[in-house]
Every structure is written in C-alpha cells, then in structure tokens.
Amino acid sequence: MTDAGVQTAPGAEAGVPLSRREFLNYLWGASMAVFLAGAGGVTLWFALPRFREGEFGGVFTLPIANLPPPDSPPADFPEGRFWLVNIGDITVQDERQPADYPLEPGVKAIYKVCVHLGCLYKWVPTNDRFECPCHGSKYLKSGSRIDGPARRNLDMFFIEVLDAAGNVLSRTEPRLGSQEGSSVVIPPEAVSLRIDTGRRVSGASNSKPGGGI
Ligand code: FES
Known part of the structure; x- marks a missing residue:
C-alpha cells in the first residue's frame, strides 16, 4: 500500500x-x-522478405530444362504472371521487329499485364504475337509493341542465370541507349534461372505506328 x-x-x-x-x-x-x-x-x-519464393512478388527458381526451345511459342507461368520467352535467331531476324529495338538471342520473362491500361493480353499463335483484347495493342514475342494505343514495350522481370554452385553467370542488364532490359544469355554451364517478380524493368518508350520511338 x-x-x-x-x-x-x-x-x-x-x-x-x-x-x-x-x-x-x-x-x-x-x-x-x-x-x-x-x-x-x-x-x-x-x-x-515480403514475399516467399514461388509466389508473385518473390523469386521463382526454374531449372534450365523448363525453358522453351529457342524461337518456340512463349511458355506461360501464371503463378509468376510472366511469359518466358527464348529468343533465337529466327526471332532476332523477324522483319516486324522495330529497328529502334534490335534484339539479341537470350531469355526474357515478360510481365503479363498490358502497359496501356492493365488488361491481360494473350498469345495468339496464328498471328505469332501477343494481342490485348481491351484496346488492341499488339506486341511481338520479344515484348516490342508494334501496334495499338500502348506507348511502350512490355515490362519484364529481372533474371539471373546460375551454375550448379549458385554462381551468377549472366543477368538482365539495361540495354544500351534504352531503359529496357536485355535478353539474358544462357551459357552452356547454366543449370537454373532465378526470376525476381519483385524487380520489374519498364519497357522502353514506343509510340510510332508499327513500333518505334
Ligand atoms: S489495356 Fe491493353 S490495349 Fe488497352
């Protein structure tokens, strides 16, 4: 008391x-x-970390065997909300590719949301391109816009390529003269890819008819 x-x-x-x-x-x-x-x-x-491995916003680790072959249709990864694209020589030489965005062979993980107003665009195999059902934007497999009201190329996620010991062999780099990410080269000793859906690289400006700056 x-x-x-x-x-x-x-x-x-x-x-x-x-x-x-x-x-x-x-x-x-x-x-x-x-x-x-x-x-x-x-x-x-x-x-x-805010997001667990394997959920959107976090990192997805994929064996190299999961890569689609070069120049094949994009592989859909709905849980990561991206298309995995393997750009080979045929895709590099596609005449529809706008000259302002020259391509190199390699891999890209392209975000599935249209950069115009956020609809989910689709892969249309008969036209060999992505098409957005909302307002008609069209994009090549490379992510480059070629038509429609969108004003930039598609966004992509940051990729690292790893060997068996976990060393990083190659990664997404800013492309020269553009804010857009590069294709990521796959060296022969690569065993896996790490795709970070928390790191999005914006597509480069693209507003000309037919695609271009
Ligand atoms: S949201 Fe895709 S074209 Fe408008």
Whole structure:
C-alpha cells in the first residue's frame, strides 16, 4: 500500500515513497523501452522478405530444362504472371521487329499485364504475337509493341542465370541507349534461372505506328 498521491517504483519496497524525479525517470525509461521495441519491430519488418519464393512478388527458381526451345511459342507461368520467352535467331531476324529495338538471342520473362491500361493480353499463335483484347495493342514475342494505343514495350522481370554452385553467370542488364532490359544469355554451364517478380524493368518508350520511338 502507498499513501494517496505517492508512487512506488516497480519492485520497490512497499512504503518507500518515490520522489517526483525518480517517478519521471522510470516513466522515461519505460517510454524508451516501448519506442525501441517498436523501432526494432519496424526494422525487422522491412528486413524480412515480403514475399516467399514461388509466389508473385518473390523469386521463382526454374531449372534450365523448363525453358522453351529457342524461337518456340512463349511458355506461360501464371503463378509468376510472366511469359518466358527464348529468343533465337529466327526471332532476332523477324522483319516486324522495330529497328529502334534490335534484339539479341537470350531469355526474357515478360510481365503479363498490358502497359496501356492493365488488361491481360494473350498469345495468339496464328498471328505469332501477343494481342490485348481491351484496346488492341499488339506486341511481338520479344515484348516490342508494334501496334495499338500502348506507348511502350512490355515490362519484364529481372533474371539471373546460375551454375550448379549458385554462381551468377549472366543477368538482365539495361540495354544500351534504352531503359529496357536485355535478353539474358544462357551459357552452356547454366543449370537454373532465378526470376525476381519483385524487380520489374519498364519497357522502353514506343509510340510510332508499327513500333518505334
Ligand atoms: S489495356 Fe491493353 S490495349 Fe488497352
């Protein structure tokens, strides 16, 4: 018990009155403890990965065997919301490819959302291109826009190619003269791909009829 209006420190002997200064010190200490616990929690929250491996927003690791052969139709990965495209020599030489976006052989993981207003575009095998059902934007397998109201090429996700020891052999790089990501070369010793759906690389500006800057 304490007298009315007299505080007692936690764990202090009952009956020993607490001065105003001591009481304020305890209060300050308790406030700091609460603040530091909160700050630590916030730091931990930002330090932890937000998304698990294999869910959209996180990283997808695929064996090289899952790659479609060069120049084949794009492979659909709905859980990662991307098309995996293997650009070979035939795709590089496609006459429809706009001259402003020369291609190199390699792999791209192309985000499935149309860069015009966000619809899901489709692969149309008979026309060998992606087409958006909403307003008619059209894109080549490379991700380059060739028609419609979209004003840039399709976005893609960052890729790393790994060997058996987990070393990075090649990765998406910014293409010279463009903000767009490059095709990623697959060296012979590659065993897997890491596709980071939390790192999206915007397609380059493209607004001319037929595609181009
Ligand atoms: S949302 Fe695709 S063309 Fe408009």
